[in-house]
Amino acid sequence: MPAPYPQEFRDDVVRVARSREPGQKLAEIAKDFGISESCLTNWMRQADVEDGARPGKTREESTELRELRRRNRLLEQENEVLRRAAAYLSQANLPKRFYPLVTELAADRIPVAVSLRVLKLTRAPYYRWLKQQITDTDLAAAYRANALVDAHRDDPEFGYRFLAAEAATAGQVMCERTAWRICSDNAWWSAFGKKRGKNGKRPGLPVHDDLVQREFTAERPNQLWLTDITEHATAEGKLYLCAIKDACSGRIVGYSIDERMQSRLAVRALQNAVARRGDVTGCIVHSDRGSQFRSRRFVHALNHHGLVGSMGRVGAAGDNAAMESFFALLQKNVLNRGRWATRQQLRITIVTWIEATYHRRRRQARLGRLTPLEYETIINTAATPAA
Numbered sequence: 001m002p003a004p005y006p007q008e009f010r011d012d013v014v015r016v017a018r019s020r021e022p023g024q025k026l027a028e029i030a031k032d033f034g035i036s037e038s039c040l041t042n043w044m045r046q047a048d049v050e051d052g053a054r055p056g057k058t059r060e061e062s063t064e065l066r067e068l069r070r071r072n073r074l075l076e077q078e079n080e081v082l083r084r085a086a087a088y089l090s091q092a093n094l095p096k097r098f099y100p101l102v103t104e105l106a107a108d109r110i111p112v113a114v115s116l117r118v119l120k121l122t123r124a125p126y127y128r129w130l131k132q133q134i135t136d137t138d139l140a141a142a143y144r145a146n147a148l149v150d151a152h153r154d155d156p157e158f159g160y161r162f163l164a165a166e167a168a169t170a171g172q173v174m175c176e177r178t179a180w181r182i183c184s185d186n187a188w189w190s191a192f193g194k195k196r197g198k199n200g201k202r203p204g205l206p207v208h209d210d211l212v213q214r215e216f217t218a219e220r221p222n223q224l225w226l227t228d229i230t231e232h233a234t235a236e237g238k239l240y241l242c243a244i245k246d247a248c249s250g251r252i253v254g255y256s257i258d259e260r261m262q263s264r265l266a267v268r269a270l271q272n273a274v275a276r277r278g279d280v281t282g283c284i285v286h287s288d289r290g291s292q293f294r295s296r297r298f299v300h301a302l303n304h305h306g307l308v309g310s311m312g313r314v315g316a317a318g319d320n321a322a323m324e325s326f327f328a329l330l331q332k333n334v335l336n337r338g339r340w341a342t343r344q345q346l347r348i349t350i351v352t353w354i355e356a357t358y359h360r361r362r363r364q365a366r367l368g369r370l371t372p373l374e375y376e377t378i379i380n381t382a383a384t385p386a387a
């Protein structure tokens with residue numbers, strides 16, 4: 001079953017179809033974007049429902065209905081946990097331990113996470129108990145951590161040295177280095193111990209090594225992706241584009257456009273690329289050292305999809321030259337060719353140029369005068385018999 005198209009891509013295609021020239025057929029637009037005419041018609045019909053021009057169930061209503069069903073199912077599970085817990089504790093001949101109850105509830109198809117949350121238990125100790133692998137060292141470390149967190153809760157102003165002394169008073173003796181390690185691992189900081197950083201004074205540290213070293217080539221698709229963010233002004237304000245380029249074919253495999261340059265812009269572009277390319281495990285994603293690509297959300301998205309991060313140096317545009325060349329081409333062919341009154345007008349122009357012109361009509365010398373889509377078609381056709 002083919003992967004569904006990203007919602008942002010659908011919205012962009014509908015915008016292009018709605019703003020088409022008089023006499024231009026939907027079939028032509030659908031062909032430019034590589035979809036069927038019936039698919040485009042369905043997208044436009046759903047867009048009319050979203051805009052209130054046609055009766056039907058909107059995406060928001062469908063999402064809300066699914067969320068209500070999910071919450072109702074969760075409440076039923078929580079009530080069952082509480083009912084079983086009350087019955088469990090009422091039996092005088094049973095020890096008042098909840099871990100066996102959690103296991104019994106899991107056998108009745110109540111998720112462990114729900115049971116632990118309702119009973120106010122943590123996940124890690126439960127699974128350690130389930131595997132029966134609690135060592136004396138782990139037990140001693142847990143006692144020490146409990147003593148430290150109790151002291152920290154009572155006096156948030158204390159540093160690790162004072163917390164170690166308080167823990168010793170409670171019967172958990174440890175050296176100051178051990179107390180520092182436990183506090184550091186659990187992010188227990190003194191209320192006065194963390195200094196504020198100076199914004200804009202120094203560039204952020206890279207979260208990935210440079211795995212590309214200016215070698216912007218790949219033998220097959222989904223082996224190396226390049227990404228960056230560009231901006232352009234309109235009368236309404238700036239519009240930001242985050243694009244992801246496949247180094248093998250030069251195709252823009254994913255992009256996202258927004259009026260704000262935040263980490264979610266890069267995350268959406270990455271999610272759109274994964275949705276359109278399928279299994280991309282092991283693919284290297286190379287970027288500059290911008291805060292959007294160093295954010296926790298973007299790093300988490302990379303790890304979630306099995307991608308490998310890579311970063312260039314600060315102030316070295318050549319470390320991402322292949323992506324910069326695409327943005328320079330976009331600047332000359334689209335952005336600098338006029339003034340843009342609205343963000344939507346510029347967005348439609350950018351999307352149309354990428355999908356209809358760059359992918360399907362612009363031939364590249366390094367690809368043997370083929371377009372990115374033609375080059376990928378040849379590679380995939382040649383790889384099928386080999387597989």
